[in-house]
Amino acid sequence: MSRAALLAAPAVLLVVLVLGAALLTALLQSLGLLPLFGEPEFSTAAWTDGGALVESAGVSLYIATTSTLLAVVVGFLIAAYALTAGRGGRLIAALSAATIPIPHLVASGAIGLLLTDAGFLARLLGMPEGFPQLVGTDWWTAAILEFAWKESAFVALVVLGGISRSAAALSETAATLGASARQRILHVILPLARLPLGVAGLVVFVYTFGSYEAPWLLGPVAPEPLSVRAVRLFGSVDLAARPEAMATALTSVGIAVAVIGLGVLGLALLARGSRRRSPRRSQQHSQLPSSRRSGAGS
Amino acid sequence: MSALASGPARMGSRRPRAALSLRRVLPVVLGTALLIWVLLPLVPVALWSVAGEWRAPAVLPEAWSSQALTTLVSPEVLQAGLRSAALGLGVAVTGTVLGALAAFGLRQLPRTQARILGFILLAPLAIPPFALVMGANVLLLSARVPTFAAVLIVLTVTALPYTAYMFHVALASYDWRFEEVARTLGASPTRVLLSVRMALLAPAIARAGFLAFLVGWSDYITTVLIGGGQLRTLPMLLGSAASTTGGEQLTAALSLAMIAPPVILLILLARWGQRGRSPQ
DSSP states (O other): OOHHHHHHHHHHHHHHHHHHHHHHHHHHHHTTSSOSSSOOOOOOHHHHSTTHHHHHHHHHHHHHHHHHHHHHHHHHHHHHHHHHSHHHHHHHHHHHHHTTTSOHHHHHHHHHHHHSTTSHHHHHTTOOTTOOOOTTOTTOHHHHHHHHHHHHHHHHHHHHHHHHHHHHHHHHHHHHTTOOHHHHIIIIIHHHHHHHHHHHHHHHHHHHHTOOHHHHHHSOSSSOOHHHHHHHHHTOSOTTHHHHHHHHHHHHHHHHHHHHHHHHHHHHHHHHHHHHHHHHHHHHHHHHHHHHHHHHHO | OHHHHOSTTTTTOOOOHHHHHHHHHHHHHHHHHHHHHHHTTHHHHHHHHTEEEOOTTOSSOSEEOSHHHHHTTSHHHHHHHHHHHHHHHHHHHHHHHHHHHHHHHHHHSOHHHHHHHHHHHHGGGGSOHHHHHHHHHHHHHHTTOOHHHHHHHHHHHHHHHHHHHHHHHHHHTOOTHHHHHHHHTTOOHHHIIIIIIHHHTHHHHHHHHHHHHHHHHTOOHHHHHHHTTOSOOHHHHHHHHHTSTTOHHHHHHHHHHHHHHHHHHHHHHHHHHHHHHSOO
């Protein structure tokens, strides 16, 4: 084995071992072939057990989709504001980035304190009669808002990291040429940000899809998303629940892998599309700053 | 904000006044909305952590108390904090070292091999953490790995995609000529590693280490599923406080205890990084 392979070996072997063992064990247990006690007996009951698995998958997909959409929209607004609003924009971008190290568990607790029936938001608004129930509803509002709050900061960070240099120059140029902030956001920043938004969106979707803390703390008791269902069944005293727990876990793995496959494919197409347009854009790019420079010089 | 207000609209075009003021008001509204979005969820945490009595319609606590914050220095919470710190540091060390080694190895491998191994290293990102832990738990239990070590192993696997990627990015712009020069000047391999490579890669080491620390420090699901409640870390205490009614003060205080160390660490790292970059 080469020296290079030896260097990579500890990390790669650790991942292969833990991941491989985890997936294999989960598969065997879901089929009844690796019971905690007693004789192994092949059974697909955990996989075909009514609509519970499908319902949980639906809940997980709903939470992940809405959270991702909200996070991408708000994250883009933060990034666009940071790029067009001067010092105020940079301040908001910095504050938003500072929330990234906050764990989801802490954020879930915080959103709980904010949004419960007599929570801080309701008190701020003077406890109005029609204040909607946000925590523990069938719409998962509080859990979705927790994800959107945490992940919008991540989206903004990815977008700003990816385009701030090119977007700042182009946006400034467009402003000199008379573009309004709205025009700059829609016609300069948004086209540049499409790829980073797509990448960040995919990461957020997969993360929220497999996340446990927010739906557990802020969601209703039933129906459960895949993560909450799997963890409940895994910890159940009823040992027969183990195959169902593993089937639920593997369902989430399968969906996550499929979404990543589709997402990467979509991102590759998006990247190719923007690369095809890029010769024209790079031409504009090289022209615009020079016209600005000559304008500034005159 | 001045950049938004300037531009042709101000320079004498005869737009109706309503449109002009909307143009000025909109950015302010958006900025305020975003500021509220970012900060509002943290306000109740800060208030509850020092609230004595705070009943429903009151917008601010009626009485203040340091009781919740005092519980943070109780032996139980301090021990949990130490366990979390040990887990964070453990994942930071193993995750950063293994990630760095892997990134160095991958660079020297043929392209196809490097791609396949890189793909394997990113794979944990695709697996929902709870699914990874549930499967791995059976193996770790049957191998009689102690709880703390088992949690550490699984969290290292979770952290490896981030650390390996950080070093991959850092190595892309790494200038190997510094090491060559040091060697020609007679530096030993150890000296080159410590004084040249580690020094030049210090920002990447800090970044990767911080991310890996966060993975260990803030983990909930892995500790719950593997530890089964035996390994009482800070997130365990927070989880049980947040899921009980009437636990607002404790939830808020424990939240602060979980936020403060990473933020302090981040500030220290940022200051240290600035000092490293400033000219002599």
